[in-house]
Amino acid sequence: MSNVIGIDLGGTKILAARVDEDGRILAKHHRATPVEEGGEGVMAALAALAAAVRDDASVGVGVVSPGMIDAGRGSFVGAACNIPGLEKIPLAGRLAEALGLPAFAENDGNAAALAENWIGAARGAKICVMLTLGTGIGGGVVMGGRIYHGVGYCSGEFGHLSIDYKGPKCSCGGTGCAELYASARALAVLGRQALAASDGTGIEKLIELSRGDTRNITSKMICAAAREGDAFALGLLDKYARPLAAVLGSVMNSYNPDRIVIGGGLCPSWDLIGPRVEKELSEGRALPAARSGCTIVPAALHEEAGVIGAARVAMNQLRSSGISRRL
Ligand SMILES: [Zn+2]
Numbered sequence: 194m195s196n197v198i199g200i201d202l203g204g205t206k207i208l209a210a211r212v213d214e215d216g217r218i219l220a221k222h223h224r225a226t227p228v229e230e231g232g233e234g235v236m237a238a239l240a241a242l243a244a245a246v247r248d249d250a251s252v253g254v255g256v257v258s259p260g261m262i263d264a265g266r267g268s269f270v271g272a273a274c275n276i277p278g279l280e281k282i283p284l285a286g287r288l289a290e291a292l293g294l295p296a297f298a299e300n301d302g303n304a305a306a307l308a309e310n311w312i313g314a315a316r317g318a319k320i321c322v323m324l325t326l327g328t329g330i331g332g333g334v335v336m337g338g339r340i341y342h343g344v345g346y347c348s349g350e351f352g353h354l355s356i357d358y359k360g361p362k363c364s365c366g367g368t369g370c371a372e373l374y375a376s377a378r379a380l381a382v383l384g385r386q387a388l389a390a391s392d393g394t395g396i397e398k399l400i401e402l403s404r405g406d407t408r409n410i411t412s413k414m415i416c417a418a419a420r421e422g423d424a425f426a427l428g429l430l431d432k433y434a435r436p437l438a439a440v441l442g443s444v445m446n447s448y449n450p451d452r453i454v455i456g457g458g459l460c461p462s463w464d465l466i467g468p469r470v471e472k473e474l475s476e477g478r479a480l481p482a483a484r485s486g487c488t489i490v491p492a493a494l495h496e497e498a499g500v501i502g503a504a505r506v507a508m509n510q511l512r513s514s515g516i517s518r519r520l
Contacts, residue, residue: 194213194214194250195214195250195251195252196211196212196213196214196219196248196250196251196252196504197211197212197251197252197253197254197255197504197507197508197511198210198211198212198243198246198247198251198253198254198255198292198294198504198507199212199254199255199256199257199499199500199501199502199503199504199505199507200239200242200243200254200255200256200257200288200500200503201256201257201258201301201304201499201500201503202226202235202239202256202257202258202274202301203226203258203259203274203301203499204226204228204259204274204275204276205225205226206223206224206225206226207223207224207225207226207235207238207239207242208221208222208223208496208497208499208500209221209222209223209239209242209243209245209246209500210222210246210497210500210501210504211246211247211248211251212500212501212504212505214508215312216308216311216312216501216504216505218497218500218501220246220248221246221500222242222245222246223242224238224242226238226276228275228276231276231277231278231279232273232276232277232278232279232280232281232282233278233282235276235279236279236282236284236287236288236291239256239288240287240288240291240292243288243291243292244291244292247292247294251294252294252295252511253294253295253296253297253507253508253510253511253516254288254289254292254294254295254296254297254507255296255297255298255299255304255502255503255504255505255506255507255508255510256284256285256288256296256297256298256299256503257298257299257300257301257303257304257499257500257502257503257506258273258274258284258298258300258301259274259300259301259302259331260272260273260274260280260300261300261345261346261347262284262298262299262300262346263346264297264298264299264300264303264340264342264346264506266283266285267283267284267285267286267296267297267298268282268283268284268285268286268298269284270345270346284296284298285297285298295507295510295511295514295516296507297506297507297510299340299502299503299506300333300346300349301331301499301502302323302325302331302332302333302349303333303334303335303340303342303348303349303502304333304340304498304499304502304503304505304506305323305325305333305456305492305494305498305499305502306321306322306323306332306333306334306335306340306349306454306502307333307335307340307502307505307506307509308494308497308498308499308501308502308505309321309323309454309456309492309493309494309498310335310338310452311338311501311502311505312494312501313454313492313493313494313498313501314452314454314490314491314492314493314494315335315452315454315490318335318450318451318452319336319337319451320334320335320336320337320448320449320450320451320452321334321335321450321451321452321453321454322334322335322349322444322448322450322452322453322454323335323349323453323454323455323456323492324351324440324441324444324453324454324455324456324457325455325456325457325492326375326376326377326437326455326456326457326458326459326460327376327377327378327457327458328376328377328378329352329372329376329378330351330352330371330372330375330376330440331349331350331351331352331457332349332350332351332352333348333349334348334349334448334450338509339509340506351371351440351444352370352371352372352376353365353367353370353371353372354370354371354440354443354444355367355368355369355370355371356369356370356371356374356375356436356439356440356443357369357374360373360374361373371436371439371440374436374437374439374440375433375436375437375439375440377412377457377458377459378412379433379436380412380415380429380430380433380459381410381411381412381415383429383432383433384399384407384410384412384414384415384426384429385407385408385410387425387428387429387432388407388410389407389408391425395424395425396425398418398421398423398425398426399414399415399418399423399425399426402414402417402418412458412459413458413462415429415430416430416459416461416462416465416466419462419465420462420465430465430466430469431469433466433469434466434469434470434472434473435473437466437470437473438470438473438474438478439473439478441453441470441474441478441479441489442473442474442478442479442483442484443479445474445479445480445483445484445487446479446480446483449482449483449486449487450487451486451487451488452487452488452489452490453487453488453489453490454490454491454492455467455489455490455491455492456491456492456495456498457492460491460492460495461491463490463491464491467489467491470489471489
């Protein structure tokens with residue numbers, strides 16, 4: 194059986210894996226991203242990691258990264274995850290040269306959605322939309338097993354859906370963007386504001402978890418307190434579910450997907466957040482026809498979604514281009 198190399202390039206870590214045709218990881222290696230060595234240093238690290246995991250049955254390589262990537266050309270459109278000089282390097286072309294294998298590049302959010310649709314939480318879905326709730330909100334859309342890119346490779350930027358046209362300015366230049374209200378960071382901000390405005394009753398658990406300084410409260414601490422039944426934390430999740438449901442309802446109305454996958458730091462707490470979001474959705478935040486056909490599920494692949502998605506990107510490209518008849 195032939196295999197493909199998947200590489201997940203992040204701002205702090207690079208993970209490379211040899212992945213078989215069923216999505217199984219056969220070997221993997223990782224290292225810190227040598228950001229200080231610039232684009233050329235990072236390219237050398239990518240090639241070395243890929244070489245370390247490949248074997249005689251490897252027929253291609255896929256690399257994924259944050260930032261907008263022109264999947265057709267295999268290179269960045271604009272900035273490249275804060276690595277100076279990397280945006281000028283044709284990512285896929287250089288890897289192909291270094292390894293003597295066909296190489297392809299893709300945005301990491303798109304690749305994660307593809308991986309979840311292939312062997313993860315959205316297996317079998319016709320239209321899979323993934324939203325990653327972290328510092329911001331990333332995402333990807335997969336239709337019929339193929340990534341939907343849009344003409345400018347910025348499809349799936351759900352963090353910048355405007356959900357309040359009179360809201361605060363976002364770093365993207367937009368107004369009232371979804372990630373200001375519905376990211377994991379937004380839950381932490383909501384918690385800090387509520388704690389600062391509180392008269393001190395009922396916040397003992399959150400004081401304990403934040404070791405006495407509630408200005409440092411995180412979304413994870415809020416979820417941990419909620420899991421223990423803390424009423425203040427549960428109230429925060431009730432509030433947080435409203436903007437999140439507004440985002441998910443808009444996504445349902447736009448794409449009419451059969452599966453929405455939730456990834457990122459809040460994924461392990463989806464059993465607490467999910468029912469609150471469903472309640473909001475049932476009260477009219479999505480068209481009934483869009484909502485009834487859609488299931489919202491937590492991601493299944495976590496840390497490995499990037500490399501598995503990268504490998505799948507390469508497999509899809511190799512198959513459709515006819516380069517490899519071995520896949
Ligand atoms: Zn924005």
